[in-house]
């Protein structure tokens with residue numbers, strides 16, 4: 479705000495005072511229109527700079543989906559495909575011909591997201607426990623007994639089918655690919671395996687084999703953590719997606735979906751990246767819970 483104020487207020491005033499000195503010396507009135515023109519031009523330039531300043535800022539950020547809304551269907555926005563896919567072998571019924579981004583709260587329930595998070599937490603804690611021979615099986619059985627584990631294959635399959643339905647693909651031609659990972663973000667240890675998540679990036683460029691990226695969120699923006707919104711960067715126009723437990727967001731992985739994640743300012747943000755490829759040679763099998 480201060481910056482803009484200086485541009486608007488400062489320049490024209492300076493021009494007028496130097497111009498009036500000029501007039502006193504020469505005593506001619508014909509320079510008045512020139513002074514006016516210069517003042518108006520400066521004003522327009524200052525206005526333009528001010529507008530640029532504002533448009534660079536996050537002011538032109540539109541909320542694509544809010545945390546507190548429940549999407550009982552899939553909200554899809556089509557965007558023109560980038561040329562990224564042309565550098566790769568094309569696979570019929572899979573390689574994006576229609577590109578875009580989508581969000582749904584109807585594929586995975588909040589309850590399932592909660593179970594997933596509890597399970598990840600418990601298995602993480604159990605890994606911290608000292609290991610001794612022969613007890614790992616017992617530990618695993620205890621885990622399964624007390625914490626009904628989420629069915630990863632079922633979760634993956636439902637996400638895959640929704641991607642196929644939305645983009646008009648043959649679901650059997652999509653394959654889970656690496657890296658499919660669990661992420662935990664907070665403001666103290668921002669540097670994890672996928673460090674610097676806040677930088678704008680293109681998944682197809684970063685990870686190569688990706689054709690469709692999906693994210694399953696396990697915690698709530700504004701409730702469990704602050705910051706950490708997912709941002710689609712469309713030039714000067716940004717569109718944010720607010721994570722919600724059980725929410726699945728998915729998009730074609732090319733540069734039509736340049737994105738970043740805002741830095742988490744408080745609390746902890748949990749998500750799982752589930753990525754798909756069209757290339758069977760990059761396929762991986764479903765991860766197993768240990």
Ligand SMILES: O=C(O)CCC(=O)C(=O)O
Nearest residue numbers: 672681693708739749751
């Ligand atoms: O966690 C997210 O919302 C997105 C993370 C991301 O962009 C990535 O891992 O490539």
Ligand SMILES: [Fe+2]
Nearest residue numbers: 679680681737
């Ligand atoms: Fe990404």
